[in-house]
C-alpha cells in the first residue's frame with residue numbers, strides 16, 4: 729500500500745519543489761471547488777442559518793481526517809489545523825450561499841422569517 733507521503737520525491741531545486749506543488753494544486757483546486765458546491769447544497773437543505781455551524785459534525789470531520797492523515801504518513805495536527813481553518817471559511821461561504829438562495833426565492837422554512 730503506497731502512502732501519500734511516499735509519493736513525494738527528493739527535490740534538489742526549488743523549481744522541482746514548485747513544479748510538484750503546482751501539479752498538486754491542479755488536483756486540489758477542482759476538489760475544493762467541488763467541496764464548495766456541497767456547501768451550496770447544504771445551505772439549501774438546512775435552509776436555516778442556525779444550523780449552518782454544526783460543532784458535532786466539525787469534530788467528526790476532524791477525527792476522520794486526522795485518521796486519514798496518519799494512514800497517509802502525514803502530520804495529523806497539521807491536517808486538523810488546515811481542516812478547522814477551511815471549515816470556518818466554508819461555514820462563512822454556506823451562510824453566503826443561504827443568503828443568496830433566499831434572495832433568489834428560496835422560501836424560509838415554516839415558522840421562520
Ligand SMILES: O=C(O)C(=O)C[C@]1(C(=O)O)C=C[C@@H](O)C=C1
Pocket residue numbers: 767770780781782783785786789814815818819822
Ligand atoms: O456537514 C455539514 O453540516 C456542513 O455544512 C459541511 C461542513 C464542512 O465544511 O464539512 C460545514 C459546516 C458545518 O459546521 C460542518 C461541516
